[in-house]
Amino acid sequence: AQDVTVPIIVKDTTSFYWQIVLAGARAAGKDLGVNVPELGAQSESDINGQISILENAVAGAPAAVVIAPTEFKALGKPIDEAAKAVPIIGIDSGADSKAFSSFLTTDNVQGGRIAADGLAAAIKEATGKEEGEVAIITSLPGVGSLDQRREGFLDQVKTKYPGLKVVADKYADGQATTGLNIMTDLITANPNLVGVFASNLIMAQGAGQAIAENKLGDKIKVIGFDSDEKTVGFLKEGVLAGLVVQDPYRMGYDGVKTALAVSKGEKVEANVDTGANLVTKANMVEPKIDALLNPKVN
Amino acid sequence: MTGLQEVSQRHEGELEAAVAKGKPILELRGLQKNYGAVQALKPATITFLSGEIHAIVGENGAGKSTLIKLLTGVIPRTAGEVFWQGEPVLLASPNEAIARGINAVHQEVVLCPHLSVAANMFLGDEMNRRGVMRKRAMTNAAQGVLDDLGFNLPADATLGSLTIGQQQLVATARAAMRGTRFLIFDEPTAYLTRQESAQLFRLIRRLQGDGVTIVYISHRLEEVFELADRVSVLRDGTHVGTRHIGETNEAELIALMINRTIEQIYHKEQFALGETIVEARGLSGPGFADISLSVRAGEIVGLYGLIGAGRSEFALGLYGRHRLTAGEVFWQGRKVEIDNERQAMQLGIALAPESRRDQGLCLNLPIGLNINLPVFRRLTRGLTISRADEAANADRQIRDLQIKTPSRRVLASAMSGGNQQKIVIGKWLSHGAKLFIFDEPTVGVDVGTKAEIYRLFARLLEKGAGIILISSYLPEVYELADRLHVFRQGRLVASHDYRAASHEDVLAQAINA
Amino acid sequence: MSVETVESGAGPTPKRGVSILFGLTLLGLLVVLWLLLGLATSAFWTPNNISNVLRQGAMTAILAVGQTFVIITAGIDLSVGAVVGFTSVIVAWLLAAGVPLWLALVATLAIGVLIGAFHAFGIVRMGLPPFIITLATLTSLRGIGLLITNGSTISITNEAFTSFSRADFLGIPSLFWMVIVVAIPAYVFLHLSRFGRYLFAVGSNSEAARLSGVNVNRTIYLAYILSSTCAAFVGLLLASRIGIGNATQAEGWELQAIASSVIGGTSLFGAVGSVHGPLLGAFILATINNGANLLNVNSFWQRIITGLLIIVIVYFDQLRRRGSR
Amino acid sequence: MSVETVESGAGPTPKRGVSILFGLTLLGLLVVLWLLLGLATSAFWTPNNISNVLRQGAMTAILAVGQTFVIITAGIDLSVGAVVGFTSVIVAWLLAAGVPLWLALVATLAIGVLIGAFHAFGIVRMGLPPFIITLATLTSLRGIGLLITNGSTISITNEAFTSFSRADFLGIPSLFWMVIVVAIPAYVFLHLSRFGRYLFAVGSNSEAARLSGVNVNRTIYLAYILSSTCAAFVGLLLASRIGIGNATQAEGWELQAIASSVIGGTSLFGAVGSVHGPLLGAFILATINNGANLLNVNSFWQRIITGLLIIVIVYFDQLRRRGSR
Ligand SMILES: Nc1ncnc2c1ncn2[C@@H]1O[C@H](COP(=O)(O)OP(=O)(O)OP(=O)(O)O)[C@@H](O)[C@H]1O
Ligand SMILES: Nc1ncnc2c1ncn2[C@@H]1O[C@H](COP(=O)(O)OP(=O)(O)OP(=O)(O)O)[C@@H](O)[C@H]1O
Ligand SMILES: [Mg+2]
Ligand SMILES: [Mg+2]
Secondary structure, three states, X not given: OOOOEOOEEEOOOOOHHHHHHHHHHHHHHHHHOOEOOEEEOOOOOOHHHHHHHHHHHHHOOOOOEEEOOOOOOOOHHHHHHHHXXXXXXXXXXXXXXXXXXXXXXXXXXXXXXXXXXXXHXXXXXXXXXXXXXXXXXXXXXXXXXXXXXHHHHHHHHHHHOOOEEXXXXXXXXXXXXXXXXXXXXXXXXOOOEEEEEEOOHHHHHHHHHHHHHHOOOOOOXXXXXXXXXXXXXXXXXXXXXXXXXXOHHHHHHHHHHHHHHHHOOOOOOOEEEOOEEEEOOOOOOOHHHHHHHOOOOO | OOOHHHHHHOOHHHOOOOOOOOOEEEEEEXXXXXXXXXXXXXXXXXXXXXXOEEEEEEOOOOOHHHHHHHHOOOOOOOEEEEEEOOEEEOOOOHHHHHHHOEXXXXXXXXXXXXXXXXXXXXXXXXXXXXXXXXXXXXXXXXXXXXXXXXXXXXXXXXXXXXXXXXXXXXHHHHHHHOOOXXXXXXXXXXXXXHHHHHHXXXXXXXXXXXXXXXXXXXXXXXXXXXXXXXEEEXXXXXXXXXXXXXXXXXXXXXXXXXXXXXXXXXXXXXXXXXXXXEEEEEEEEOOEEXXXXXXXXXXXXXXXXXXXXXXXXXXXXXXXXXXXXXXXXXXXXXXXXXXXXXXXXXXXXXXXXXOHHHHHOOOXXXXXXXHHHHHHHHHEEOOEEOHHHHHHHHHHHHHHOOXXXXXXXXXXXXXXXXXXXXXXXXXXHOOOOOEEEEXXXXXXXXXXXXXXXXXXXXXXXXXXXXXXXXXXXXXXXXXXXXXXXXXXOOEEEEEEEOOXXXXXXXXXXXXXX | OOXXXXXXXXXXXXXXXXXXXXXXXXXHHHXXXXXXXXXXXXXXXXXXXXXXXXXXXXXXXXXXXXXXHHHXXXXXXXOHHHHHHHHHHHHHHHHHOOOOHHHHHHHHHHXXXXXXXXXXXXXXXXXXXXXXXXXXXXXXXXXXXXXXXXXXXXEOOOHHHHHHOOOEEOOEEHHHHHHHHHHXXXXXXXXXXXXXXXXXXXXXXXXXXXXXXXXXXXXXXHHHHHHXXXXXXXXXXXXXXXXXXXXXXXXXXXXXXXXXXHHOOOOOOOOOOOXXXXXXXXXXXXXXXXXHHHOOOXXXXXXXXXXXXXXXXXXXXXXXXXXXX | OOHHHHOOOOOOOOOOOHHHHHHHHHHHHHHHXXXXXXXXXXXXXXXXXXXXXXXXXXXXXXXXXXXXXXXXXXXXXXXXXXXXXXHHHHHHHHXXXXXXXXXXXXXXXXXXXXXXXXXXXXXXXXXXXXXXXXXXXXXXXXXXXXXXXXXXXXXXXXHHHHHHOOOEEOOEEHHHHXXXXXXXXXXXXXXXXXXXXXXXXXXXXXXXXXXXXXXXXXXXXXXXXXXXXXXXXXXXXXXXXXXXXXXOXXXXXXXXXXXXXXXXXXXXXXXXXXXHHXXXXXXHHHHHHHHXXXXXXXXXXXXXXXXXXXHHHHHHHHHHHHHOO
């Protein structure tokens, strides 16, 4: 019955964030009667893997392809190439291509800025002033979206919060345990640390665990990125001061919906910003935020 | 024309002019080698004359192989000088020795088991045409050499699929064909039978006729007297003398070697034969077929045959290592199935295998661990091994077998060839088995220790054990076996009682002449 | 002590206690590192930081010990990282399903045993190279774990379980106690019992071991089961430490475990290794990371320095061992 | 052909041509896979998709060939993935600095040569285990690459360079042509020249090789330089394919390369291996991934299936080889 196929290619099938995107796409597929193969690389840094998957997906002659490009520059040409055969819808991150039929993205640089704002606010709430030593932990080097968050965060701190001093700019290896180890060592090495930005889910889990272990939630404010049960729990307990949350479910859902529309020749909006929001203990009960924190994954 | 001549002529022109026959070609002056604190070779001064066959004899660990390794550039010397055709030479690498025409057949086969026979023979000296190897030509040439030498071996077989003895022949053929002025054999006959030894001797004489100087190391003194022009004796790393072969005798050489005399090497006591320990009826398996024989308490059963006659395979089959395809085994009158080595050991069978390198020893582990390996279960008290018993057992074997080592903790690989062989034997002496299978037990073992091992056999028999003795050295099985079985091509072709047949008869049966 | 089993070179003079000395000297290198770090940063020698180092090295140390058993038999176990991630999922899943804690722990360890047995089965019965069978389970286990969690994580709410990894006992982190709990029986097993000797014999020459009556197959089963069980145990510790079950965790830990083992003097060709070596190797690596963090070394320089230090440490160790010949 | 080098067991009768047969039968398995996929999905046998498979297997295939040289000498090269990432950065950096294309290519390959020479130096002169020295460069090279790019990526604007990897020639993707360009000289080198034979000899018994006058050190230099140069070459191809230089790319490719090699019949104990085996291994892995994508297999199931298929393929291969003895 479902002879229309719209594959969705995410960056990394093994993380919760992308599972929410896929869940949204799946729901859209069900609602619209479209077959939605869920594809993705093995890790966010696996650019070549994603290019291969894109090639394979196009070979199946689908109606359209929804893709979250792992790297801005690298995916440009392959997307140009693919767009010759099928319409391409971009979600989450951009790519160096003009061939997209539509774009539903979060601005990760903006996400980094929001994190900086959230961190400054949390520090001010705790100490009364926007001053002190802060640090950033990036899960993996060389990953486009993480780079952009880091860039946005550092830029915002520099321009807007001169009182905040970035004393450490660390990269981990994508492992929660490494995030945890780096965080404990940061605590040891920097007794005056007041804030940390852990720029993805896994690092927020690791850093949060270190804060919880050392019961430093009041002293060191940690802002994470994206959410799951664990980090929301941390937020409730006051271990984490805030989370920057995107709307992955909507990206997936609307991505497929838009793709179907494009394949039918309908006119669609070229650029949609799905937005990023700062969630704190205070606003987490708001229905809109609550929906973001508890996506309908299954 | 194919064969040795043709192939070895490839290098004739490159080698330096030969020294006149009878003049010194290679002189050692105070040559010395220490391994750490061990003085393997004390300052030795020996002169080798062009065109002679010069034998070197000495006990296990006397330093013979060390001397050879020094001359072939395998190991660096500690002190001393070497003069080659009157010039001092460094001999710092195997390449240098090879370039001068010095080659050796080492005691342990050092070839590449994964390569073919032909590839091994030409290794480092390949025939090329425009950068591409001439594989077919090399295989043909190698086959030519093997055939010429009378070695019945396929040049395209993988080396690792050959028996140790066959591999030794390959090493011999290889050394012989490499355009050589000076050729050293380190116990080349250890794994060979009479038949192959005779071929080897013909080869050696032929090389001598071509003007090659030969150094020949052996523990078999009769070979020395058959072959050599002169003989040098090493004892404990010291060169104790050189004799013209006509001016000495076995007794003098033994006295020089071990500093005492031995009345008799073959120690034979007759014991009253007890009940039958094991009986094989029509056993068949990989490499042997329809073998029936039995062993009684107090009896040595000898198995003789040429290389590849199937004796080792039979022993491994009996021991449960190889699956039997037909036949029955009776253990003390009861029919038994032996599916694996552990069952064999539980019944009371011990096997000292033929190849110490491949089957006998964990070379990079200490001597003590090797000796105790079969008996760790017995040495275990509760959860852990009793350290005292472990040490005591290892030290006892080291003492009984005169293994020349400062300690049981030394790695087996640091032992001389003969001493390694003693470890293989020592593993089983404390095992308390009823049936001992010794496959080539005295390969590379010096006369003194040989006599000691034979005495140990007698002690085992006295305690009511039986022994299967497999040997390619006819005098050994002939003098020791109460009953002698001759194998040929996997079958048992003849059986004799103690000294019932002549050497010649046994040999003829083994080669079907 | 393990004198009999460690010397790998062809040493003519028997050195009593060479193995201990070797252990000590690697320990010496570790102590030198610690002293230097103590001079360079005041934070290093605080009790808190020492606890951190002990905690940070603990999991790799346990993995490395298990891995060492396998490497001594001349094998390799690439699956340990995946087993850690997988068992962290299993225990989280069981706890989430309301299984009692003790049963969840036992069941998780039992799964470790099964995985090891499967590896040995593949090697012994199917004739597969250890590299292949453990690579295959590495791949498959991650897949199964991801299926169970649906690509996400399972939070662990059992307070008793998650607080364990944070706890101290006699001032020493519980995670480090776990290293001791593993290392002591491992030492007895490898260096004092006959099974340990059999591992070495199989790794050195399995044919000789077989003809000496060693049950080679059982020995291989033993080695792989021990390695996987150590990994499952680390999976429990990891789940306790980060409070989640996540199938993609512990990625690349197999390389760290093997590296710790080799730094600790184990030979990948088998028959050479100890229990204390890998432990030291793991804590050397943990110290390098901790020190770099304390000194706030740029993360990229940290990688460069780690690589260089590995070369330097193994080189000196090598030199010393050659010298002692 | 490489008859001499494949059989390792103690077979009494020598088998001529076993290696060719072996290669063919692995090829048989690959063909079976292709036929099954052709039946299961109509998209598989489209020219476009075949191009995809050839393109996707190409880089691993080249790495696997280089790796095989090292493994045949009983070594291992863990650094290849890192070298790929590192050299992709180098070439991007050089191009960004305005260096002419040809010079950038040559310089990048030269860096591959240097890295390989460094490995061999560590092994031959410093006595380090191959595992350690290549692990150390793996770590350090990623660090240096990240330093150069400052943790980010360097874009490549040279159109000629980036369009290369997408180009076809005679209907076959240029990436696959590169496999052929590497494989043919590799075949001549390994199976027809004496240097190839020396690799086998060193892996089989390096002492025997030395006594035969083989320059063992030079042979080891050769093996590691070839492996690193292949990796640098793949770095160029990757840079061309993704149009950027990024030091963290190609993570874990060393395992894929080793796996391809082992699936292709190479023994990690050395002295057994070929050029065609690793190529087939790499394309078998690429086919599995491609097929799973086409069949829309859940990506978690895909991992599970990949693991199982590796076991099945190697098992059958093993069976056949045992049978042919
Ligand atoms: N690699 C080594 N390391 C340390 N000691 C060694 C090494 N090789 C040999 N030795 C020692 O040097 C001495 C001489 O050994 P060598 O092999 O020359 O004896 P051999 O005369 O050939 O004895 P055999 O008749 O048993 O072969 C022995 O004590 C032996 O233990
Ligand atoms: N696994 C095997 N399957 C079939 N035949 C084999 C096997 N192994 C060896 N053979 C062959 O069986 C024959 C007997 O070999 P074996 O080693 O038993 O001889 P042997 O009498 O002990 O001779 P020696 O020990 O003097 O070399 C040889 O031709 C050998 O090639
Ligand atoms: Mg000797
Ligand atoms: Mg035999």
